[in-house]
Amino acid sequence: MALLAVNNLTKVFGGLSAVSDFNIELHPGELVGLIGPNGAGKTTVFNLLTGVYEPTEGTIQFNHENIVGLKPYEITQRGMARTFQNIRLFSNLSVLDNVRIAYHTHVKYGLTSAVMRLGNYYKEEEEMTRKAIEFLHIFNLDRKKDEIAKNLPYGEQRRLEIARALAAKPRLLLLDEPAAGMNPQETHELMNLIKWIRDEFKLTILLIEHDMSLVMGACERIYVLEYGMIIAHGTPEEIKSNPRVIEAYLGEEVAHA
């Protein structure tokens, strides 16, 4: 059964259809790519899935539930987490606090325990900190836990954003150009890491990426978006040889990937 099933998703901004008649189906455990030229509507799709934008039309079934109209936090609580193309960390907070905040929905102690320092306050805070450090460790950031997020180098900020998304314990993880701005070495390591966390945390991942070799190498299936519409989907091999894709967008890049 599909974890995510999107039907006829459409988003119109003023007169412009950023996304139209978008259909996608993701099965548990898949690592799927979403590619397309600048302005194709990829980020808009993520914003629709996560409830940041409300669709003009269409349905989004997540885990057998229609999530259209839910607030972003409600969708996150149902098991979807994301990163942002233009990094959105809690930039004045420590690396550790960035991750601890994502853990918020799983904390059980209430306001009274918090203020009176009663009940499970200490226990849960300690547990949360321990788990946050575990996530940071995966991304090799645990030694930087007390640094202020905005002072991290760019590549580390990107990794921190993924760590934060993971801490929300999602079933579906949406990554918007996670390797943007990284050098080839970092990109390669990140891709291996993404595959590893997919297996380790039994995740389903939808990934937007500009780097062709990266998408082709990592993803099992790829959707190609142009002018808000899906023009092709299939395995990397099929996409590489799809004339429509080559013509519309990828050109020589695909042939060389």
Next chain:
Amino acid sequence: MQKILNKRIILTILVLGLLYGSIQNLIVQGKLNPYYEINLLLIGINIMMAVSLNLINGFTGQFSIGHAGFMAVGAYTSAVLTVKLQQPFPLAILAGSLAAALIGFLIGLPTLRLKGDYLAIATLGFGEIIKVVFVNIEYVGGASGLSGIPHITTWNWVFFLTAFTVVFIKNFINSTHGRACISIREDEIAAETMGINTTKYKVMAFTIGAFFAGAAGALYAHYFYIIQPNTFNFLKSIDYLVMVVLGGMGSITGSVLAATALTIISALLQRFAEIRMVIYALLLIVIMLFRPQGLMGNKEFSLSILERLGRGEKHGSVSSK
């Protein structure tokens, strides 16, 4: 971990106990003249106002400039209870705080859809509306105010409620609920997509902030015998805003220091009432020029800074615990 925390708690209690004991001692021996007493109590009340406003403005990032309005609700509600309904003071304080919290909740719901400047203007409008409402209620004396309020507020009341306010808000901030508020300040969209119900936490910050402003209002009313709508005007709200900005948005100790310092400066400038606001304004301009993040920025002053300085360490982040 737990051990260190306990050490901190014991230390805090010791420091507070010492402060309380020495001032209590002065009062008992009759060495504290009324002028000092007034200002001492004002410091406490202003700390309550500044710290509670900081929760809304500094920590949650919602620019509110109508905090005196909540104080007015607390002051009037509590005074009506003691003067008109002959209820005991503790009940009056509680009712005043709850009434302010209720108003904070009701104001919070619709206005928190607004952001930045728009929210500021809405809260400003709210403060003025509260004032006008009291002007028009004859039952509470209209424009001339409510007088004959019993003088019940003592150093004890102010000290313990101020300490309670500071500890409450500090503990709130250092919990997952407080971090939810802070994440809204940092990036509302990211907060929301990390599973935080931003509307709930904004309203919560407003409600808690208003609650303590209401308590401060109740203490104020029962110290000065009389309250008038004009006591809680726009300038009063600005006073508290200045304390928060001066101390540092997002620093509780900053608010405590700034509220204390500005109360003392105001008292010293009392004799030059005409130029008081000018000096006040100049002070602000100078501070904003040289230290726009406020005295403490978003850091907290704690004894561990002193320890670290003692050991000669220069950097490392200041503890926020």
